[in-house]
Amino acid sequence: MPVIESTIARSGEAFQANREGMLALIARVNAVEKRASDASALSKKRFEERGQLLPRERVALLLDPGSPYLELSALAGYCLDTPDPDKSIPGGGSISGIGFVSGVRCMVSASDSGIEAGSLQPMGLEKRLRAQEIALENKLPSVQLVESAGANLMRYRVEDFIRGGSTFRNLARLSAAGLPVVTVTHGSSTAGGAYQTGLSDYIVMVRGRTRAFLAGPPLLKAATGEIATEEELGGAEMHTSISGLGDYLAEDDREALGIARAIMAGLNWDRGPAENYATDWREPLYDTEDLLGIMPMDHKRPVDMKQAIARIVDGSDFLEFSPNYGPATVCGHARIEGHAIGIVTNNGPLDPNGANKATHFIQVCCQSHTPLLYLNNTTGYMVGKAYEEAGMIKHGSKMIQAVTNATVPQITIYCGASFGAGNYGMCGRGFNPRFCFSWPNAKTAVMGGEQAAETMAIVTEAAAARRGKPVEREKLDEMKARIIDVFERQMDVFATSARLLDDGVIDPRDTRAVLANVLAICREAERRIPQPMQFSVARP
Numbered sequence: 001m002p003v004i005e006s007t008i009a010r011s012g013e014a015f016q017a018n019r020e021g022m023l024a025l026i027a028r029v030n031a032v033e034k035r036a037s038d039a040s041a042l043s044k045k046r047f048e049e050r051g052q053l054l055p056r057e058r059v060a061l062l063l064d065p066g067s068p069y070l071e072l073s074a075l076a077g078y079c080l081d082t083p084d085p086d087k088s089i090p091g092g093g094s095i096s097g098i099g100f101v102s103g104v105r106c107m108v109s110a111s112d113s114g115i116e117a118g119s120l121q122p123m124g125l126e127k128r129l130r131a132q133e134i135a136l137e138n139k140l141p142s143v144q145l146v147e148s149a150g151a152n153l154m155r156y157r158v159e160d161f162i163r164g165g166s167t168f169r170n171l172a173r174l175s176a177a178g179l180p181v182v183t184v185t186h187g188s189s190t191a192g193g194a195y196q197t198g199l200s201d202y203i204v205m206v207r208g209r210t211r212a213f214l215a216g217p218p219l220l221k222a223a224t225g226e227i228a229t230e231e232e233l234g235g236a237e238m239h240t241s242i243s244g245l246g247d248y249l250a251e252d253d254r255e256a257l258g259i260a261r262a263i264m265a266g267l268n269w270d271r272g273p274a275e276n277y278a279t280d281w282r283e284p285l286y287d288t289e290d291l292l293g294i295m296p297m298d299h300k301r302p303v304d305m306k307q308a309i310a311r312i313v314d315g316s317d318f319l320e321f322s323p324n325y326g327p328a329t330v331c332g333h334a335r336i337e338g339h340a341i342g343i344v345t346n347n348g349p350l351d352p353n354g355a356n357k358a359t360h361f362i363q364v365c366c367q368s369h370t371p372l373l374y375l376n377n378t379t380g381y382m383v384g385k386a387y388e389e390a391g392m393i394k395h396g397s398k399m400i401q402a403v404t405n406a407t408v409p410q411i412t413i414y415c416g417a418s419f420g421a422g423n424y425g426m427c428g429r430g431f432n433p434r435f436c437f438s439w440p441n442a443k444t445a446v447m448g449g450e451q452a453a454e455t456m457a458i459v460t461e462a463a464a465a466r467r468g469k470p471v472e473r474e475k476l477d478e479m480k481a482r483i484i485d486v487f488e489r490q491m492d493v494f495a496t497s498a499r500l501l502d503d504g505v506i507d508p509r510d511t512r513a514v515l516a517n518v519l520a521i522c523r524e525a526e527r528r529i530p531q532p533m534q535f536s537v538a539r540p
Contacts, residue, residue: 021441022293118149181201342370381425415442
């Protein structure tokens with residue numbers, strides 16, 4: 001394949017300004033994400049007194065040492081619990097990620113019981129649902145580390161109760177799809193949340209710590225008048241010897257995690273035929289550090305996305321598809337750690353020719369069963385009389401149809417702007433890409449804030465003219481300022497990732513490693529042959 005030549009001037013003023021801006025955003029993302037682990041660690045003394053490990057210590061012991069781990073949705077809920085960005089704790093009260101347990105790639109989910117006793121938070125529910133969706137689509141077994149106080153009755157919302165049922169439905173679907181669910185119940189698994197344990201295929205309980213019951217002592221007394229202790233109602237010894245809910249009894253967290261690892265080791269999991277792919281891949285010719293300076297902080301400034309591609313793909317080799325037709329839309333073939341991939345990205349807005357080219361390219365990738373990577377950097381589809389006459393709606397619709405019906409894994413990374421219908425044509429989150437990540441500088445919106453404000457100003461002025469009344473310039477300026485503020489507050493990654501409109505924010509320098517990881521997940525899913533059933537595994 002042809003090698004992309006670098007045109008980056010590292011010593012240039014623009015490059016250095018971009019680099020400093022990106023580093024500042026990366027530092028902010030890291031600092032916000034760290035709040036969750038710091039908040040959870042404040043409970044360390046209490047956990048130690050109970051002979052327990054902190055949630056993140058549990059996850060670390062479960063995973064194979066030194067193996068890749070991809071954390072998901074770390075910013076979930078940020079600034080949705082409180083409007084004060086300095087006090088908000090992200091993460092949704094849970095930990096999710098994909099890693100290796102006894103050599104088996106798994107979806108790992110853990111209650112962050114160091115924060116509000118692991119009680120369910122609204123975006124924590126959405127995070128759990130997203131993790132289950134990924135596990136189902138990529139044929140991953142699941143390991144759950146459960147210790148949760150359940151629903152927070154002081155923040156009760158009926159929609160969370162209704163939506164919460166989907167998590168239990170998904171557990172049954174995972175089991176029926178032949179994807180084992182292994183659960184370690186480290187502490188409380190109560191009320192409706194008891195089914196998070198009960199719907200698992202393998203259940204490990206901890207003596208003296210596990211609590212699994214539909215009604216705890218206070219609710220039991222209030223409902224029936226019966227008096228019983230937590231241990232009598234739902235302790236590990238009772239469940240592993242009398243009710244049959246528990247399969248394995250551990251003395252502490254460490255032994256429980258060891259049992260979970262032993263279960264995964266005994267699954268005889270990867271039964272699919274081996275699939276050949278290149279193993280003699282080369283690193284990119286150019287330093288990934290350059291990715292910090294390539295992307296401008298201002299989405300209105302142009303960028304050559306081929307320079308970003310050159311720092312992500314094997315050997316910086318990129319076979320561009322139809323480069324002279326619709327050149328603002330860049331399509332081509334490359335490899336990432338040996339995995340073949342088709343790339344669609346933008347050096348500007350999408351025009352009719354670019355949309356047609358992208359449609360063709362998406363379809364030929366489906367024909368050759370080549371996964372697709374969308375590097376979003378567009379302010380949308382072109383507008384204006386000439387573009388309408390050229391059939392922009394028609395050709396943009398064909399691109400959206402191609403994205404919607406693609407038969408290969410699609411991966412999306414928001415690298416810059418992702419505005420308007422361009423977000424749809426470039427496989428935004430609403431089009432269900434297999435994985436979706438953001439760079440810290442990414443902006444996602446129906447349009448830019450200034451454009452939205454100017455649009456509304458024109459509409460307001462036209463309405464005033466129809467009424468024969470003058471427009472008060474001061475009020476018009478105030479309206480425009482409000483609109484810009486609303487858009488600016490909702491378009492950056494701290495707002496979008498908090499709402500799970502991506503699977504996480506990644507450092508641009510980690511893009512190649514993240515893509516290699518998820519492409520391997522997709523490849524394994526294609527060759528894996530689980531044993532689906534007409535039912536999920538039922539407890540004895």
